[in-house]
Amino acid sequence: MATAVKARLSAWVGGLAADVVVVVVLLAALGAGVAYAAFFATTSNAGNTFTANPDVVAPTLTRSTAAETAAGAMAQHVHPGSAYQLYGQPADTGAPASGVATVTADASSLTSGQTSAAMPSGAFSFAGTSYSHRTNTLTANATLAACSYTPTITATDVAGNAGTSQASKVMVDRDLANYHVRIDGVATTDKSGISVANAGDVNGDGRPDALLSASAADNNGRGNSGSVYVVFGQAATATVDLAALGTQGYRIDGAAAGDNAGAAVAGAGDVDGDGRPDLLVTAYHSGNNGRAQSGSSYLFASPSCS
Ligand SMILES: [Ca+2]
Ligand SMILES: [Ca+2]
Numbered sequence: 001m002a003t004a005v006k007a008r009l010s011a012w013v014g015g016l017a018a019d020v021v022v023v024v025v026l027l028a029a030l031g032a033g034v035a036y037a038a039f040f041a042t043t044s045n046a047g048n049t050f051t052a053n054p055d056v057v058a059p060t061l062t063r064s065t066a067a068e069t070a071a072g073a074m075a076q077h078v079h080p081g082s083a084y085q086l087y088g089q090p091a092d093t094g095a096p097a098s099g100v101a102t103v104t105a106d107a108s109s110l111t112s113g114q115t116s117a118a119m120p121s122g123a124f125s126f127a128g129t130s131y132s133h134r135t136n137t138l139t140a141n142a143t144l145a146a147c148s149y150t151p152t153i154t155a156t157d158v159a160g161n162a163g164t165s166q167a168s169k170v171m172v173d174r175d176l177a178n179y180h181v182r183i184d185g186v187a188t189t190d191k192s193g194i195s196v197a198n199a200g201d202v203n204g205d206g207r208p209d210a211l212l213s214a215s216a217a218d219n220n221g222r223g224n225s226g227s228v229y230v231v232f233g234q235a236a237t238a239t240v241d242l243a244a245l246g247t248q249g250y251r252i253d254g255a256a257a258g259d260n261a262g263a264a265v266a267g268a269g270d271v272d273g274d275g276r277p278d279l280l281v282t283a284y285h286s287g288n289n290g291r292a293q294s295g296s297s298y299l300f301a302s303p304s305c306s
């Protein structure tokens with residue numbers, strides 16, 4: 001009897017769906033009048049799946065910089081026309097964060113056409129700071145004004161959330177090859193430009209004029225007497241050769257050999273009240289009063305003519 005019941009029970013259990021994982025059979029009694037109680041349970045719930053919470057939060061930028069690729073480059077500075085790269089360190093958040101997938105930069109303010117410059121991932125470092133992403137080499141516009149510019153960096157996470165952040169400001173530097181006016185000395189070892197100053201509007205044309213000196217000039221046969229120049233300001237870009245000054249300004253010469261007039265110069269303002277700014281000039285090796293190299297300083301009244 002018990003064998004037959006067990007056989008029937010085994011067949012019944014074997015016929016259950018495959019998802020039956022727990023079967024508890026209690027045999028209350030065996031033999032005649034045997035009662036059976038059977039229990040089973042399942043943990044399967046076919047058709048449903050478990051998933052993590054979605055990441056709905058876009059990455060943000062934690063730090064960034066820009067730097068030229070040439071040796072000696074300075075963080076956050078580029079020159080017009082220079083080769084440079086943008087660096088970025090985005091961080092993703094979410095619950096959980098899916099991670100940063102792609103990063104691009106809009107550097108169009110520095111380089112025309114670069115509205116979506118790829119920033120591949122890697123281990124990058126500049127000036128002792130590490131970054132996870134960097135553009136390939138870009139070329140700054142050759143006509144950038146010496147102002148500040150702010151690129152943007154967009155980071156997209158694996159879940160597709162894109163966040164755009166302002167990158168660090170980038171300053172545009174200049175070099176003296178971009179001069180407005182260059183003023184060149186007359187002779188070897190003249191030391192032209194050893195002192196410079198704003199002279200004010202000496203010739204009354206509405207533009208400030210330049211005051212500069214060549215303290216070792218040898219004009220008038222007086223070796224190292226020194227000379228001082230007023231060069232009139234002008235709107236146009238130009239190169240001025242003091243050896244051919246013409247009507248672009250005038251010259252003030254040291255009084256005696258060895259005076260080194262113009263070792264320092266300064267605008268004095270309108271001291272004599274004629275409406276024209278006046279000039280201060282030192283000749284620190286002059287020997288007035290029979291006192292060698294006692295030095296003298298001169299207030300030089302600007303002429304009332306142009
Ligand atoms: Ca995220
Ligand atoms: Ca002027």
Ligand SMILES: [Ca+2]
Nearest residue numbers: 216217218224
């Ligand atoms: Ca000289």
Ligand SMILES: [Ca+2]
Nearest residue numbers: 270272276277
């Ligand atoms: Ca004056």
